[in-house]
Amino acid sequence: MIEKSLLADLLSVAVSTGGDFAEVFAEREHATNIRFVSGKVEAIRDQVIAGVGIRVFCGTKTYYASTSNTTKEGLLSCAAAVAGAVGEGSGARRITLAPTPVINRHAVKRYPDDVPTREKTDLLREACLAASAVDERISQVSGTYLDTDRAILVANTEGLCREDRKVRTRLAISAVASAAGENQSGFYGPGGGVGIEFFDAVSPRAVGERAAKQALTNLTAAYCPAGTMTVAIENGFGGVIFHEACGHSLEATSVGIGASQMAGKLGQQIANPKLTAIDDGTITGGWGSFNVDDEGTPATRNVLIENGVLKSYMIDRLGSRRLGLPMTGCGRRENYTYEPTSRMTNTFIANGPDKNEDIIASIEYGLYAKEMGGGSVNPLTGEFNFAVKEGYIVRNGKICEPVRGAALIGTGAEILQDIDMIGQNLKTGQGMCGSSSGSVPTDVGQPLIRVRKITVGGR
Amino acid sequence: MNFEQMKEILFAAAYRAGLTDFDVYYRMSTDMSADALNREPNSSAFGTAGGISFRCAVDGRIGSASTEALTKSELEALVPRAMANAALVDADEEPVFFAPTPDTVYTQVTAAKPAMPDAASVRRTALELQERIYAATPLAADGTETAAGACEITVSLANSRGLSLSHSAAMHYAYAEAVVNDGGEPSFGVCSAPSLHADSGIAEKAVDEALARLGGKPVKTGQYSAVFSAKQVSALFATFGGIFSGKNAMLGLSLLKGKEGTAVASPLLTVYDDPFYEKNTMQMPFDAEGVPTYKKALIENGVLKTLLYDLTTAQKTGNRSTGNAGRGSYADPVSIRSYCRAIKPGDATLDELFADMGEGLYITELKGMHAGCDAVTGDFSIECAGFLVREGKRAGAVKAFTVAGNFFDLMKNITRVGSEIESGICGFSMSAAPALLVRNLAVAGESENA
Numbered sequence: 001m002i003e004k005s006l007l008a009d010l011l012s013v014a015v016s017t018g019g020d021f022a023e024v025f026a027e028r029e030h031a032t033n034i035r036f037v038s039g040k041v042e043a044i045r046d047q048v049i050a051g052v053g054i055r056v057f058c059g060t061k062t063y064y065a066s067t068s069n070t071t072k073e074g075l076l077s078c079a080a081a082v083a084g085a086v087g088e089g090s091g092a093r094r095i096t097l098a099p100t101p102v103i104n105r106h107a108v109k110r111y112p113d114d115v116p117t118r119e120k121t122d123l124l125r126e127a128c129l130a131a132s133a134v135d136e137r138i139s140q141v142s143g144t145y146l147d148t149d150r151a152i153l154v155a156n157t158e159g160l161c162r163e164d165r166k167v168r169t170r171l172a173i174s175a176v177a178s179a180a181g182e183n184q185s186g187f188y189g190p191g192g193g194v195g196i197e198f199f200d201a202v203s204p205r206a207v208g209e210r211a212a213k214q215a216l217t218n219l220t221a222a223y224c225p226a227g228t229m230t231v232a233i234e235n236g237f238g239g240v241i242f243h244e245a246c247g248h249s250l251e252a253t254s255v256g257i258g259a260s261q262m263a264g265k266l267g268q269q270i271a272n273p274k275l276t277a278i279d280d281g282t283i284t285g286g287w288g289s290f291n292v293d294d295e296g297t298p299a300t301r302n303v304l305i306e307n308g309v310l311k312s313y314m315i316d317r318l319g320s321r322r323l324g325l326p327m328t329g330c331g332r333r334e335n336y337t338y339e340p341t342s343r344m345t346n347t348f349i350a351n352g353p354d355k356n357e358d359i360i361a362s363i364e365y366g367l368y369a370k371e372m373g374g375g376s377v378n379p380l381t382g383e384f385n386f387a388v389k390e391g392y393i394v395r396n397g398k399i400c401e402p403v404r405g406a407a408l409i410g411t412g413a414e415i416l417q418d419i420d421m422i423g424q425n426l427k428t429g430q431g432m433c434g435s436s437s438g439s440v441p442t443d444v445g446q447p448l449i450r451v452r453k454i455t456v457g458g459r
Numbered sequence: 460m461n462f463e464q465m466k467e468i469l470f471a472a473a474y475r476a477g478l479t480d481f482d483v484y485y486r487m488s489t490d491m492s493a494d495a496l497n498r499e500p501n502s503s504a505f506g507t508a509g510g511i512s513f514r515c516a517v518d519g520r521i522g523s524a525s526t527e528a529l530t531k532s533e534l535e536a537l538v539p540r541a542m543a544n545a546a547l548v549d550a551d552e553e554p555v556f557f558a559p560t561p562d563t564v565y566t567q568v569t570a571a572k573p574a575m576p577d578a579a580s581v582r583r584t585a586l587e588l589q590e591r592i593y594a595a596t597p598l599a600a601d602g603t604e605t606a607a608g609a610c611e612i613t614v615s616l617a618n619s620r621g622l623s624l625s626h627s628a629a630m631h632y633a634y635a636e637a638v639v640n641d642g643g644e645p646s647f648g649v650c651s652a653p654s655l656h657a658d659s660g661i662a663e664k665a666v667d668e669a670l671a672r673l674g675g676k677p678v679k680t681g682q683y684s685a686v687f688s689a690k691q692v693s694a695l696f697a698t699f700g701g702i703f704s705g706k707n708a709m710l711g712l713s714l715l716k717g718k719e720g721t722a723v724a725s726p727l728l729t730v731y732d733d734p735f736y737e738k739n740t741m742q743m744p745f746d747a748e749g750v751p752t753y754k755k756a757l758i759e760n761g762v763l764k765t766l767l768y769d770l771t772t773a774q775k776t777g778n779r780s781t782g783n784a785g786r787g788s789y790a791d792p793v794s795i796r797s798y799c800r801a802i803k804p805g806d807a808t809l810d811e812l813f814a815d816m817g818e819g820l821y822i823t824e825l826k827g828m829h830a831g832c833d834a835v836t837g838d839f840s841i842e843c844a845g846f847l848v849r850e851g852k853r854a855g856a857v858k859a860f861t862v863a864g865n866f867f868d869l870m871k872n873i874t875r876v877g878s879e880i881e882s883g884i885c886g887f888s889m890s891a892a893p894a895l896l897v898r899n900l901a902v903a904g905e906s907e908n909a
Contacts (some may be wrong), residue, residue: 028528035792038710040549043792046540048526048533051508064504068527085503085578121547140711176711176835183714183836224840226863226903227680257496259602259638337508376827376842380602380638380645383859385827385842407831407840407861457831457840457861459901 001026002052006072007155008095010054013079015095015157018087019056019063022157023317025294026052026070027336029150032112034121036128037142041121051336054082060321064339097161102291102298105284108167108195112147115196120145123171123204131175131208137219138212139178144189146170147196154296162296168287168441169198170430173208177215184221184404186214187373187389191430191441194285214371214390217402224391224406224458230366231408231451232359232394237372237429239444241451242277242349244375244384245412250304250312251330252319252342253436254379261382261413265310271416273308274352281329281345287430288345288443295331295340302328304347305416316342334438341437348445352422359421359450361397367406367456368392368399374431382412385457407457415451423448460529462615462625468531469513472538473619480556481515481541482618484747486789491575492608493582495589497601500582510789513537516554517545525790555770557749558620565624565751568742569735573609573629576655581607584633584657591662592637596670600645602638605662607631607655612741622749628741631655632884637665639673646672653740653884668823675844675858678904684819685862686812686848686896689881691825693890696730696800699866701834703732703757704795705766709776712835714867718763724870726761729803732783736799738882739889745782747793752782758870767795801891805876812896814851815875820902821846821853822862837866840903860904872898 002010007024014022033045052075053066065082067074124145131141147169155161170191177184188210192198233241246262254260262270271277281299283289292298295317303311315323316331319342332343360368368391375386388406392399410418428445462485473481487509494501511534512525522545524537588605611629616622634651648668650661687695701707708716715723734743734752746752748770756764768776769784772795785796807815824844831841840863847854877893 034547040551041547042549044522044544044547045790045792046524046544047510047790048528049510050526050528061500062502064502064506066504066506066508068508068510068529070528081505085505117543117547142710142712178711181714183711185833185835223863223901226861226901228906254602257602257604258600259604337506339502339504374827374830376830378647378826380647383826383842385831385861387827387830387840405838405840405863407827407842407863409842409859409861411859455859455861455903455905457842457863457903459840459863459903 001028001151001153004097006075008097010075010079011095011155011157012092013076014054014056014083016092017083017089019058021057023055023295024052024155025336026153027150029148030113031148032117032120034124034145036124038140041125044117049335052078053336054079055339056082056086058086060318062318062339066337095157096159097155098159099161102162102164104291105282106193106289106291109197110195111167112149112195123199127171127173127204127208130205131173131212134209134212135216137177137179137216138175140176141173143173152294154294156296160296162292164291166193166290167195168193169196171204171207173211175212175215177219179219184215184218186211186218189430191287192285193287193289217390218404221402221404224367224403224456226456226458228453228455230363231369231454231456232363232366233369233372233449233451235425235427235447237431237444238369239348239429239446240372240375240386240431242446243344243347243444244377244386245410245415247344247347248377249379249382249412250314252313252315252323255313256319256322260379262310268310269308270310271305271308272420274422275305275308275416275419276350277305277348278303278350279314279330279345279347283346286346286443287441293329293331294333297327297329297331299345300329314342314344316340332437332440334440338437341435343435343437343440344433344442346428346443348426348428349422349447349449351424351426351447354421354423356423356425356448359423359448360394360399362421362450363394363397366394368394384412385409405458409455409457415454418452418454419449420452421450465511465529465534466617468534469537472535473515476538476542478515480554480619481513482556482616483511483513484786484789485511485615486612488610488612489575490608490610491578491581492606493585494604494606495585496604498589498593500586503578503582512789513541515541515545517542519553520545520548520550521554522548523792552771552775555774556618556620557622557770559622559749563751565744566735566753568744569737570740570742572627573631573740575611575629576609581609581655584655587657588633588635588662591657592635592666595663595666596639598639598641600638600640604636605634607633616749618749624745624749626744630740633657633659633661635661635665637669639669641673643674648672651884672844672856675856678857678860678902680903680906683900683902684816684896684898685900686816686819686821686894688821688823689877689879689892689894690883691822692802692892692895693883693885694825694828696892697885697890698828698832699834700797700800703767703797705768705776705778706772706795708766709772714837715763715766719765721763722761723763724758724761725873727805727876728758728761728870728873729756730758731756731801732767732797733801734798736801736889736891739799741888743798746784747786748784750780750782750784752798755781767797769793769795799889799891802893804878804880804893807875807877808879809877809894812875812877812894813848813853816848816896817851819848820857821848839864839866860902863901863903869897874898
């Protein structure tokens with residue numbers, strides 16, 4: 001993307017005014033996004049994203065400049081802008097880059113650009129039409145097919161020079177069911193860090209049908225009652241509970257500045273001993289996987305909590321300086337316009353000791369959250385919330401009628417102790433996570449778990 | 460390369476390819492920001508980013524392609540990419556590109572365009588906000604973050620029907636997040652303003668909010684009345700903004716479909732869509748299709764006056780474009796956007812709203828709106844924080860409860876509207892709203908027997 005000699009020059013200019021470290025990040029991404037609604041391919045978004053970000057550190061102070069002007073003059077002026085912000089002077093250093101090959105763990109069989117767009121529109125159409133066909137009460141179906149092919153290059157004044165290429169594919173279907181002037185919605189959006197071979201394993205028809213069935217279930221559901229209850233949360237996207245309740249509070253982004261309830265707790269028992277949680281960016285073909293992160297650090301399998309004891313944070317380059325701890329390969333950004341920060345990759349609660357049937361059987365009265373929606377958290381207080389997309393009342397150990405419109409809220413520190421049963425059907429679900437470095441793909445996951453007591457927002 | 464040069468390359472390539480109906484949309488933004496943390500400068504950033512999108516009609520279908528790599532060869536490649544995409548789109552209407560006539564008039568923006576500041580002054584603002592927070596309270600703690608910045612956006616649009624428009628707007632902003640800790644649980648307050656003046660009061664407001672929130676207690680589950688703070692009213696209407704889209708209505712994704720001219724809200728509610736809101740420096744005289752923009756009432760005294768339309772949706776539904784075509788980014792297809800959503804003030808000060816309510820909640824924070832709200836159904840269940848109101852007066856802080864309901868019911872259950880308007884930054888636009896008193900909300904918190 002950028003010639004090696006120019007890379008070295010850019011780094012040299014960037015650190016010439018007192019910085020102690022500089023990094024150049026370049027990317028080129030081709031993203032295709034096809035939207036289907038009302039039985040038609042409505043629009044195709046076909047975008048090339050290309051640009052460069054240059055970052056300088058002075059201790060833990062950072063300076064960042066980015067540009068989509070990738071001509072030699074544009075890049076040199078970007079490097080000069082960031083250097084000018086650091087200070088004055090001309091202590092240009094000679095930078096020698098040592099390009100290192102990156103081991104590719106995520107072999108792609110069918111790159112998006114090698115597949116005709118018509119094949120992609122057909123996959124999307126199949127999923128949407130299958131959703132519409134489920135029931136006549138399905139009043140609207142919209143869907144998105146998405147693929148991205150992203151090449152990055154990272155070079156820094158320590159001599160690091162690495163390139164990576166990451167392909168992702170996703171299909172997301174939303175269905176609306178209507179009756180008596182009311183709408184209810186359903187959603188399913190699986191994806192993977194793979195090429196179009198994703199659909200060898202995932203049937204578009206099944207994706208559409210699952211979204212439609214959820215909308216229909218909600219159409220017949222009464223409002224979820226409000227109050228504090230025992231809740232069983234199913235596997236897959238249910239893992240969003242750990243992501244929101246705890247994951248964000250373990251990112252160096254908040255821990256490193258003392259704005260996390262988890263700061264200073266390494267080695268402490270923070271969760272039920274049954275709970276082990278892992279952030280693993282190395283999973284082959286994972287939605288949140290990569291070979292090297294957006295700072296050039298190789299991905300790792302990072303055990304965050306082991307048998308309830310806090311073992312590690314997620315640490316990017318700046319976080320490593322702040323905390324005095326090694327990087328864990330999680331510096332990520334949406335694109336070159338963002339400075340990277342510590343982010344989750346594929347984050348999940350590992351299988352536990354409890355049988356799934358025992359978990360449901362143990363609940364006298366509570367909620368079974370089969371499908372979760374998104375949520376948010378304030379890492380400072382640990383207060384989190386997230387939405388239940390498909391839920392059922394549990395009565396006398398049995399899953400009963402569906403309920404809709406529920407939200408779960410609590411604080412991370414409490415819920416980690418209150419997750420008191422962990423099942424054995426670990427599965428992940430795909431999401432987009434938003435934070436200060438933009439929106440990045442992350443996997444969440446868990447087996448079926450039981451939360452002893454949590455506030456359920458309903459009415 | 461400037462826009463005129465890019466336009467020339469694309470127009471030439473389009474005509475060579477035999478195209479007659481097409482447009483070129485270019486957006487470039489320059490940002491400058493600085494933030495400070497725990498009393499120290501923390502980071503400083505500059506960015507120039509943007510791209511160009513080419514859109515064309517082929518056999519009655521629209522295709523588009525975009526790029527940030529602004530070289531001649533990449534620009535020329537957009538034409539065949541867009542044509543190939545057009546062949547795969549299903550269409551049932553003729554594509555529309557806006558053809559200006561001698562009667563087409565664009566309203567002059569009234570806001571002066573703020574100049575891009577120098578980096579040093581932006582850093583100074585961020586740092587001075589820190590100083591102000593730490594000076595305002597001895598309880599200020601780690602995690603206290605302040606930021607300041609400016610951005611400038613240029614949008615240029617040209618099409619094969621003689622349209623050629625360009626507009627540049629800019630905005631200044633400052634942000635303060637005060638964290639306070641009295642030895643119990645930390646709390647925080649957030650305030651922002653479209654200004655680079657550190658003495659605008661945002662640091663002090665953030666501190667006041669953080670201090671007031673200390674020691675927040677749970678709430679008992681039950682039915683409550685609530686006053687939503689002005690800031691949260693803006694947030695609610697932003698989250699449910701999609702219900703006003705004529706396209707969503709056409710697709711059955713908005714329950715306001717077919718309700719024009721009927722009462723959809725309390726007669727106390729009037730909502731405008733205003734591209735020229737006086738305090739907004741990012742005023743927009745034309746939309747993403749080049750249609751002139753104008754101020755309009757969406758809801759007037761509770762009656763739905765109009766939905767929002769772009770050219771295509773207007774054509775399909777037998778309406779006129781309301782100048783609300785938007786593009787999320789230069790690369791996005793045309794969709795429907797709103798400008799500054801401004802709610803007309805009512806007659807009650809905040810204290811009068813509390814007095815009117817008597818017993819209830821004052822909600823000053825709504826969290827996870829993207830997850831807890833569904834604009835298609837109107838349902839919401841949202842984590843909240845705020846204050847109890849007892850005997851018509853603000854009482855202690857409360858938190859960790861949810862408020863659930865349906866937005867369409869909420870608009871009907873407004874029983875009093877505040878007189879004090881608070882305007883806030885909302886993406887690249889602004890919002891303006893008063894506090895609202897709403898009856899009949901379901902609250903989940905501590906169980907009665909807990």
